[in-house]
Amino acid sequence: MTKKSFEKIASIALLFSLATDGQAADRQVLHDHVPAAIAQFNLQPVGRLPAAQRLHLGISLPLRDNQLLGPLVKSLYDPASPSFHHYLTPDQFNERFAPTEAHYQAVLDFAKASGFTVTHTVRGRSIIEVEAAVGDIEKAFHLTLREYQHPTEARLFFAPDAEPSLDLELPILAIGGLTDFEKPHPRVRRMKQSDPLSRSFSYNIPTGGTLAMGSDFTHAYAPDTQLNGAGQEVGLFENDGYTPSDITAYEATAHLPNVPVQDVLLGGVTNNPDNGDLEPPLDIEMAIAMAPGLSKVVVYRAPTIDGTLTEMADPTQGEGLPLQISDSWGNPVDGGTSNCMARLAAQGQSFLYASGDESALPVDPNGPNGTYINGASVYDLQPYMTQVGGTSLTMSGVGQAWSSEVVWGASGPNPHGGPIYSGSSGGIQTTIPIPDYQKPVNMIAVGGSGSQRNVPDVAAAASSVLCVVTGTNGVRNYEGVVGTSCAAPLWAGFVALANQQAASQGKPSLGFINPALYGIALGTSYTDCFHDITNGNNTWSNSPNLYYAAVGYDLCTGWGSPTGQNMIDALVSYSGVIFVDFNYTGPVNNGSYDVAGSYDYPFKTLAAGVSAVANGGTIVIKTAGSSSETMTISKPMTITASDGSATIGN
Numbered sequence: 001m002t003k004k005s006f007e008k009i010a011s012i013a014l015l016f017s018l019a020t021d022g023q024a025a026d027r028q029v030l031h032d033h034v035p036a037a038i039a040q041f042n043l044q045p046v047g048r049l050p051a052a053q054r055l056h057l058g059i060s061l062p063l064r065d066n067q068l069l070g071p072l073v074k075s076l077y078d079p080a081s082p083s084f085h086h087y088l089t090p091d092q093f094n095e096r097f098a099p100t101e102a103h104y105q106a107v108l109d110f111a112k113a114s115g116f117t118v119t120h121t122v123r124g125r126s127i128i129e130v131e132a133a134v135g136d137i138e139k140a141f142h143l144t145l146r147e148y149q150h151p152t153e154a155r156l157f158f159a160p161d162a163e164p165s166l167d168l169e170l171p172i173l174a175i176g177g178l179t180d181f182e183k184p185h186p187r188v189r190r191m192k193q194s195d196p197l198s199r200s201f202s203y204n205i206p207t208g209g210t211l212a213m214g215s216d217f218t219h220a221y222a223p224d225t226q227l228n229g230a231g232q233e234v235g236l237f238e239n240d241g242y243t244p245s246d247i248t249a250y251e252a253t254a255h256l257p258n259v260p261v262q263d264v265l266l267g268g269v270t271n272n273p274d275n276g277d278l279e280p281p282l283d284i285e286m287a288i289a290m291a292p293g294l295s296k297v298v299v300y301r302a303p304t305i306d307g308t309l310t311e312m313a314d315p316t317q318g319e320g321l322p323l324q325i326s327d328s329w330g331n332p333v334d335g336g337t338s339n340c341m342a343r344l345a346a347q348g349q350s351f352l353y354a355s356g357d358e359s360a361l362p363v364d365p366n367g368p369n370g371t372y373i374n375g376a377s378v379y380d381l382q383p384y385m386t387q388v389g390g391t392s393l394t395m396s397g398v399g400q401a402w403s404s405e406v407v408w409g410a411s412g413p414n415p416h417g418g419p420i421y422s423g424s425s426g427g428i429q430t431t432i433p434i435p436d437y438q439k440p441v442n443m444i445a446v447g448g449s450g451s452q453r454n455v456p457d458v459a460a461a462a463s464s465v466l467c468v469v470t471g472t473n474g475v476r477n478y479e480g481v482v483g484t485s486c487a488a489p490l491w492a493g494f495v496a497l498a499n500q501q502a503a504s505q506g507k508p509s510l511g512f513i514n515p516a517l518y519g520i521a522l523g524t525s526y527t528d529c530f531h532d533i534t535n536g537n538n539t540w541s542n543s544p545n546l547y548y549a550a551v552g553y554d555l556c557t558g559w560g561s562p563t564g565q566n567m568i569d570a571l572v573s574y575s576g577v578i579f580v581d582f583n584y585t586g587p588v589n590n591g592s593y594d595v596a597g598s599y600d601y602p603f604k605t606l607a608a609g610v611s612a613v614a615n616g617g618t619i620v621i622k623t624a625g626s627s628s629e630t631m632t633i634s635k636p637m638t639i640t641a642s643d644g645s646a647t648i649g650n
Contacts, residue, residue: 027165033175062099089347180332188485191480200396214253219395227568230293239329285466323495360425440641530563578613
């Protein structure tokens with residue numbers, strides 16, 4: 001699967017391409033289904049898949065009126081727009097953007113005529129999940145599924161030897177499941193004896209150290225609030241099963257209430273308990289620890305990533321709409337995934353994503369995981385997600401209060417095999433232009449980029465964390481774990497606290513939180529809202545100088561971890577950054593910008609910006625230059641210039 005940058009949502013919705021085949025003028029050809037690594041490493045096939053072997057595929061359709069999706073999402077996150085935070089409901093999204101019934105039926109008919117078994121359909125008509133024999137797949141898509149030696153992993157992978165083409169007049173966006181070049185992988189590992197242990201948490205272990213659990217996290221990140229996530233559901237993206245009794249055992253150990261957990265299993269997927277996989281139970285336990293009053297945690301699993309994301313955006317199994325979603329897996333994607341992410345943003349759903357455990361990016365292209373060729377997992381490059389790095393947290397007393405945090409960085413076996421390096425992933429995502437909300441930050445000073453996306457955005461505890469998990473031998477274990485897999489669901493739980501407060505005040509949900517996070521951090525209340533992590537690094541042998549913690553933003557832990565009620569209040573009341581451009585000549589100027597990474601209608605004068613900015617807010621002067629104006633400033637605010645020196649007055 002090739003790696004893509006999806007910065008603009010307008011272009012995201014247009015990822016499909018139709019072309020004519022020289023041998024069949026009426027045949028549509030899809031693109032980007034043959035892994036780039038085959039050409040990159042000049043891989044030669046070593047065999048082919050048996051014709052009778054069955055695969056699960058996801059056939060994604062392009063959205064209807066997709067040219068309108070970009071402007072719509074833009075308006076929802078434009079503080080100056082009347083549509084600001086007036087999100088769509090799932091039914092409204094389907095009404096405006098779902099493919100037509102005739103289009104969907106035509107693809108269903110094609111699948112059935114090709115010998116495929118339809119395993120799942122969606123009411124938004126954006127994806128059809130099927131199961132089919134390799135021979136039927138090859139015939140329907142005019143390709144051969146061959147096997148290759150993986151260039152960076154000790155396994156074979158399968159992939160098509162040509163881009164899929166099909167005899168269907170109506171357009172198809174993408175076909176997921178035609179390759180397993182990239183397999184889903186969790187971002188957590190068991191602690192080793194060489195990993196340092198804290199002695200300030202609540203769970204005692206035989207070796208004399210302690211592990212963080214339960215209220216340790218609320219004492220660290222939400223010590224001054226009565227909020228507990230009541231009325232909120234956290235959605236968890238998973239690729240494996242878990243043992244339900246492990247969750248109740250964790251709650252009993254951590255003295256937490258029993259939070260209902262609902263499994264949403266689609267397309268023939270079943271739960272497989274007692275498998276020893278840390279990721280699913282850890283994610284559930286962290287979300288509950290941070291927000292113990294949640295009405296429910298919903299665990300989602302489908303055969304394809306797009307099937308899972310579609311259910312999260314349009315619930316059909318009795319669950320509510322999860323306003324906060326956590327994902328701690330590295331996942332393969334296809335052309336339909338970006339539409340799914342756009343939909344989540346349009347519906348006001350926050351997506352928290354573990355930044356990874358491979359330390360400084362870009363990871364060695366010849367290293368242990370082909371997923372990270374060119375610097376980041378395909379899934380990392382999706383827009384509208386908040387990337388969460390990891391810290392090592394120290395508490396005062398026995399889990400009583402936050403004391404300090406440093407960058408999580410530890411030696412030990414890489415979670416995917418290969419060289420020894422492990423720590424909070426961060427760095428530059430080289431294929432994504434820098435979004436406007438990052439431009440006011442001096443990224444160059446911390447080793448980042450002034451022209452490309454920098455990650456992570458925030459951080460939370462990722463070391464010395466208790467996970468209750470049952471192994472394949474049926475024995476329940478109380479294990480210490482490390483990884484940004486801990487941090488992402490903790491942030492999802494924290495967002496649930498904020499959304500609980502927003503709901504109680506009659507306000508909309510937070511939605512995509514990055515513009516708010518950066519606006520808060522650039523304002524006067526940064527130290528009130530964030531624990532700034534200024535010690536530690538995520539360097540490793542291939543990047544001995546990258547990266548180090550710094551005051552403010554850094555490429556190890558982003559802006560840091562949340563402080564509690566101050567952060568919640570700031571997120572719920574966020575009203576946007578104000579932009580000023582002395583050289584702007586457009587007819588409309590209201591200081592606004594859009595979340596996709598550009599600004600449209602900046603104010604022409606600083607005085608206008610000063611008048612419009614919220615109390616304690618931030619003004620960003622977009623272009624270098626000068627203005628002779630004078631104005632009166634009578635409220636706290638931060639004024640910064642992002643593209644060069646700006647001079648005000650005489």
